[in-house]
Amino acid sequence: MKPLVLARRFSQALSLLVFIYILWSTAYPLAGHIAPGRFFKADPLIMLSASISERIVLSGVTASLFMLAMTAVLGRFFCGWVCPLGAAIDMAGALNRRRKSLPDAKNSKYRKLKYYILGVIFLAALFGRQVAWLFDPIVVMGRFVSLNLIPSVTYLVNSLFMALIKYMGAGQAVKDFYHLLKPTFLGVKTFYFAHSAMIFLFSFAIFAGAIALRRSWCRMLCPLGAIYALAGRLSPLRRSIKKCVDCGRCKSFCRMGAIRDDLSYVQSECILCMDCVYDCPGHATRFGVRLAGQAEVEMDRRRPKKK
C-alpha cells in the first residue's frame, strides 16, 4: 500500500478529468458548470506575464498569487498533484518500465534550461510581447485536448458507429443509441482544426520525451515549473532520511532527477510525487518540516558503504 502515491494519482486523475470536461463542454449549448478560465487564473506564468505584457493587472490574478503562496508553503505540489499535462506525462512515462537516472552534472545542466525559457518569456513580456502560450503547460495541454484528443475520440467513436450501421447493418436500436450520443457526448459535428498536425507533433514530442526519460519536459523545459521551482525553494516541507543505507534506489527511481549522487535532493526540483518515500527499503525517507540548516541524510553507521 502506498497511500500517498494513491492520493497523488487520484488528485492527478481528477484534475485531468476536470480539465478535459471543461474543454469538452465548450460546445453548444455551453452547459459546462465550470468556468473555462479557472485553470488559467490559477496559472501564475500566464497571469503574470500577460499582466506585464499588457501593462494591466489582470482580474483574477490573485488566484495565481495564491498558488505561488501555496507553493512557497508546500513546494511544487502543482506539478506532481494538479498539472493536467504532468498527469498525462506520468501516464506516458509509465509505458516504459525501465527508469533511467542521469549523473549529477547532466541533471543540473538540463534543469537550468527552463529558467532560460522563463527568462525569455518575461523579457518578451517587458517588451509587450506575450509568448507564454507557446510553452505554458496549461496552454499546451489545452491545445492537445481540445484540438487533438477530443476530435480524435469523436472521430473514432463516429467511425465505429458508421462501420456498425453502414457496413454491418446494425439495427434501429444501435442507430437510436448513436443518435442519442450525438447531441450529448459526441457533438453533432466532428471538427477538424487547422494546424492540428503541428499541435499533435508538439505534444507527441513531449510524451515521447517522457517515455525516454520520465518527466523530461517538466525537468528541462516547463516555464511554469520554473516559477514554481523558484517559489518551492522556500517551503519548510522538506525531505529527510534517517538511517540511510546508501542503496541509491531513490536516486535511480526519481522521476524528476531531483536526487543527487550523495542522495540529498534538489528541493526546487521535487514535485512531491512521494515515490522515494516508498522506494526507500528501510522506510527511512520522510517528508516533514525541516529547517534549511538541518542535515537531510543521516547515514546508518552500522552498515558499511556499498561502494
Place this chain on the structure above:
Amino acid sequence: MGFILHEEGDEDMIKGLNKKVSRKGFLKAFLSSLALLSLSKFFPEAASGAPGGGMSGGRMKKSIKTDHDLVLATGEDPYNTTVKAVEAIGGMERFVKKGDTVLVKPNIGWDRSPEQAGNTNPQVVAALIDMSFKAGAARVNVFDITCNDARRCYANSGIEEAAKAHGANVYFPDDWDSVKAHFGHPSPFEGWPVLKDALECDTFINVPVLKHHGLTRLTLSMKNLMGVCGGNRGIIHQGIGDKLVDLTGFINPDLTVIDAHRVLLRNGPTGGDLDDVEKMNKVIVSADPLLADITACGLVNVEPSKVSYVRVAMERKYGIYDANKADIFELKV
C-alpha cells in the same frame, strides 16, 4: 498408420488459448481494430458491397386518392388549421397505415425563432406528428440537414422541443448514411448522396415553410427536399431547376404541407428581421408537390414560371402542372 490425433504444436496452441489476455494486449487489439474501422472510411467503395452505400432508385410513387387535389386552409391557429386542412383532403389515414414509419421533414435549416419564420412553424409539425400517430404510425422521425449550426437550429426553431413533446424521434441525421441517387434518365443530379432514412420511411411528409429565397426567389416544397441531401449542397444551386425536379421524383413525397402561417417576404432564406415577416395564416395541403408549389406562389404574388424549379416542373409536366384545372378546396378554420 491410422489417424494422427496429435500433431506437434497442439500443446502450444492450447496453451495459447488458455493464456490470459493482458491489459496491454487488449488495448493494442482494441486500438488497432478501431484504427482499422476508421480507415474503412477511406475505402467506402470497397465496403459498399454490403447493404447500404450503393445506388438507389428512390421511393416509389404511391397512388393515394384524395378528396381534393389541394386544400388551402386559412386560420389563426397553425395547429388547428393544419388538422382541419388534412381532414379536408381525406384524413391522415389515407397516407399513414398502421405500423408505418413516418418521416415529417420540416425546414429546420436556420438558427431562427418561430416568429422570424425562417423555419417551419413548430405547431404545424406537431399537428402532423399527432395525426400520424392517430392514424397508426409506429414511429415518426423528424430531422433536417441544417445550414446553420445544427444544434442551434433544432433548439431555436422550437421544432425539436415541440416534436419531442408530441412523441416524435428528433435526431441529427448522418450524412454518411446515404445512398447515391440513380435516375432512369440522364440527370445533372445523378449520383448525389441522399439520406437513407429519407428513403426508408413508409410515408414521407414534406413540410416546408413558404418564404423568400435570394437565389431561387421562393423556398417551396421541392426546395425543402434539399434537406435530405448530403454532399456540398451549395453547388446544387447551379442549374437547380432540373436537379430539384429530379430529386422530387426520386423522393416522391406522399404528402406536402406548406406552412404559410408567417411568411418571410424579403431577405430570405435567412431573414431575421420581423418587419420582413407577414402573417398570412395559411396552410397548403396536397398530395402533389408541384400543385402545392404553384399555389404557394399565388399566395405571395410570384409568377410560378419565375421560380426556376417550378417552371421546369411545369415544362416537364410533372404531376398536376395546370393549377386552373385542379380541384382546389378553400377552407376557413
